Amino acid sequence: MAKALIRKLEHFVRLSSHDKEVLERAAQERQRNLGPHERIMTEGDKPKVVYLVLEGWACRYKHLEDGRRQIVGFFLPGDLCDLNVFILREMDHSISSITSVRVAEISRLSFETILDGHPRITQALWWDALVSMAIQREWTVNLGQRDAMERVAHLLCELFVRLGTAGLTRGKSCDLPVTQAELADATGMSTVHVNRTLQELRNLKLIHLSGRILTIPDLDRLMRAGLFNANYLHLDREGAHLDANE
Amino acid sequence: MAKALIRKLEHFVRLSSHDKEVLERAAQERQRNLGPHERIMTEGDKPKVVYLVLEGWACRYKHLEDGRRQIVGFFLPGDLCDLNVFILREMDHSISSITSVRVAEISRLSFETILDGHPRITQALWWDALVSMAIQREWTVNLGQRDAMERVAHLLCELFVRLGTAGLTRGKSCDLPVTQAELADATGMSTVHVNRTLQELRNLKLIHLSGRILTIPDLDRLMRAGLFNANYLHLDREGAHLDANE
DNA sequence: CGCCGCTTTGATGGAGATCAACCTTCGTGG
DNA sequence: CCACGAAGGTTGATCTCCATCAAAGCGGCG
Numbered sequence: 248m249a250k251a252l253i254r255k256l257e258h259f260v261r262l263s264s265h266d267k268e269v270l271e272r273a274a275q276e277r278q279r280n281l282g283p284h285e286r287i288m289t290e291g292d293k294p295k296v297v298y299l300v301l302e303g304w305a306c307r308y309k310h311l312e313d314g315r316r317q318i319v320g321f322f323l324p325g326d327l328c329d330l331n332v333f334i335l336r337e338m339d340h341s342i343s344s345i346t347s348v349r350v351a352e353i354s355r356l357s358f359e360t361i362l363d364g365h366p367r368i369t370q371a372l373w374w375d376a377l378v379s380m381a382i383q384r385e386w387t388v389n390l391g392q393r394d395a396m397e398r399v400a401h402l403l404c405e406l407f408v409r410l411g412t413a414g415l416t417r418g419k420s421c422d423l424p425v426t427q428a429e430l431a432d433a434t435g436m437s438t439v440h441v442n443r444t445l446q447e448l449r450n451l452k453l454i455h456l457s458g459r460i461l462t463i464p465d466l467d468r469l470m471r472a473g474l475f476n477a478n479y480l481h482l483d484r485e486g487a488h489l490d491a492n493e
Numbered sequence: 494m495a496k497a498l499i500r501k502l503e504h505f506v507r508l509s510s511h512d513k514e515v516l517e518r519a520a521q522e523r524q525r526n527l528g529p530h531e532r533i534m535t536e537g538d539k540p541k542v543v544y545l546v547l548e549g550w551a552c553r554y555k556h557l558e559d560g561r562r563q564i565v566g567f568f569l570p571g572d573l574c575d576l577n578v579f580i581l582r583e584m585d586h587s588i589s590s591i592t593s594v595r596v597a598e599i600s601r602l603s604f605e606t607i608l609d610g611h612p613r614i615t616q617a618l619w620w621d622a623l624v625s626m627a628i629q630r631e632w633t634v635n636l637g638q639r640d641a642m643e644r645v646a647h648l649l650c651e652l653f654v655r656l657g658t659a660g661l662t663r664g665k666s667c668d669l670p671v672t673q674a675e676l677a678d679a680t681g682m683s684t685v686h687v688n689r690t691l692q693e694l695r696n697l698k699l700i701h702l703s704g705r706i707l708t709i710p711d712l713d714r715l716m717r718a719g720l721f722n723a724n725y726l727h728l729d730r731e732g733a734h735l736d737a738n739e
Numbered sequence: 740c741g742c743c744g745c746t747t748t749g750a751t752g753g754a755g756a757t758c759a760a761c762c763t764t765c766g767t768g769g
Numbered sequence: 770c771c772a773c774g775a776a777g778g779t780t781g782a783t784c785t786c787c788a789t790c791a792a793a794g795c796g797g798c799g
Binding site: 640641682683685686689 | 754755756757758
Binding site: 320435 | 553555562566577580583586616619622626629632634680724725
């Protein structure tokens with residue numbers, strides 16, 4: 248159930264089987280199933296629980312008054328929304344499903360129980376939170392400095408690597424269940440230009456994309472095209488000194 | 494010493510005088526003075542301490558291999574770098590001073606002591622961390638969706654409001670010790686276009702800017718021009734239920 | 740079959756980058 | 770005290786990347 252999360256956290260630290268059970272139980276506690284494109288939380292809502300995505304894709308986004316929309320992040324299986332949201336009085340952005348999605352709702356109480364009683368998990372979750380912030384910074388760089396090709400290439404690299412850490416790639420391929428309009432909202436481009444950019448990437452044989460399946464024949468080349476450097480994802484078992492010794 | 498930080502945190506929760514002393518002492522512990530444009534941390538460094546800016550301006554930024562640079566955030570007096578950085582093996586971005594700066598270096602140990610023993614401070618610091626993430630998201634929106642005028646207007650609003658919460662505005666004015674080139678790196682624009690955009694804002698009487706002093710005659714109008722909505726800064730004493738009762 | 744959501748294509752326009760000067764201010768040293 | 774240089778700000782001319790508009794393909798599904 249919480250397999251993707253566990254697999255992701257183990258890029259930071261090796262968890263004991265007890266740690267894993269604790270996470271599994273938290274993920275069971277209360278689940279919610281959503282269809283594609285349903286609202287999970289709306290800007291202005293009072294946040295009451297922590298969400299963990301178990302299956303499917305979702306996204307955070309903000310609307311401007313005049314209707315423009317920016318997707319500020321994708322939630323993939325294993326992703327948590329901010330650990331401490333319930334400190335805030337109201338959400339400053341919205342969250343929607345992209346595909347159909349199963350989420351776990353973790354209550355404030357049981358979340359705090361985990362943080363209190365399980366220092367190794369706690370550390371791993373903070374690591375994950377720091378990585379989320381690094382991702383958000385990298386998106387800032389992406390939108391501020393990279394041109395269309397680089398921007399799309401960079402986003403695809405990020406998604407592919409993140410899916411990989413959650414165990415959701417198959418060889419050189421992965422699902423990419425987003426429309427070009429959604430890619431546009433995430434990259435700050437128009438749909439038309441996303442379309443042309445994807446074609447260019449296809450012509451250069453940097454990607455193969457059809458029927459919601461993305462294949463990256465040579466990830467290194469795509470990374471170079473997108474000036475992608477994975478260091479911001481901090482994937483090298485940085486907390487090894489905490490490893491469970493079982 | 495830690496006045497700006499305390500003042501900022503009190504937008505979330507009222508602190509006891511003991512709380513304030515604890516923060517003051519942490520800010521005394523070990524200080525460092527830097528001239529303008531000095532490196533504080535470099536991408537790749539192992540982070541060892543938490544920095545708190547006491548005086549002056551600094552920024553975080555990332556370089557692309559080909560030299561392009563994106564400023565991903567400004568540090569104003571009272572700002573802390575990520576609470577838990579030392580979990581990470583290496584920095585994924587750099588931090589430099591803009592003006593001359595005084596920072597406090599808070600050791601991992603004494604930082605953890607604060608977090609352990611002072612729940613009200615801890616909550617306030619988490620609130621601050623969540624606000625930092627919201628700011629980063631808002632920058633993503635800024636770069637992705639807003640045009641030049643809106644983008645600069647939005648940034649100026651944000652800086653003015655944040656300075657205000659730290660007690661660093663004088664009426665309608667504040668310091669703005671950044672060059673146009675730095676504004677360009679923060680907004681993803683060219684210096685030339687930042688210059689023209691500032692002129693336009695001046696012509697519209699939305700700002701008055703000279704000699705590093707920014708004056709905003711009518712903040713509401715500038716906010717409208719930048720589609721600025723302050724809710725992402727969460728400034729309405731959200732943690733009032735925790736207020737120290739003294 | 741026919742519609743709806745998504746992708747693709749072509750034509751046109753504009754916001755902002757780039758290049759290249761020039762100007763102003765201010766700190767430094769002769 | 771002035772001369773000079775460096776750093777920052779300002780301007781004009783040109784070009785390009787990407788937005789916008791509009792219409793046409795193309796599956797998939799009721």
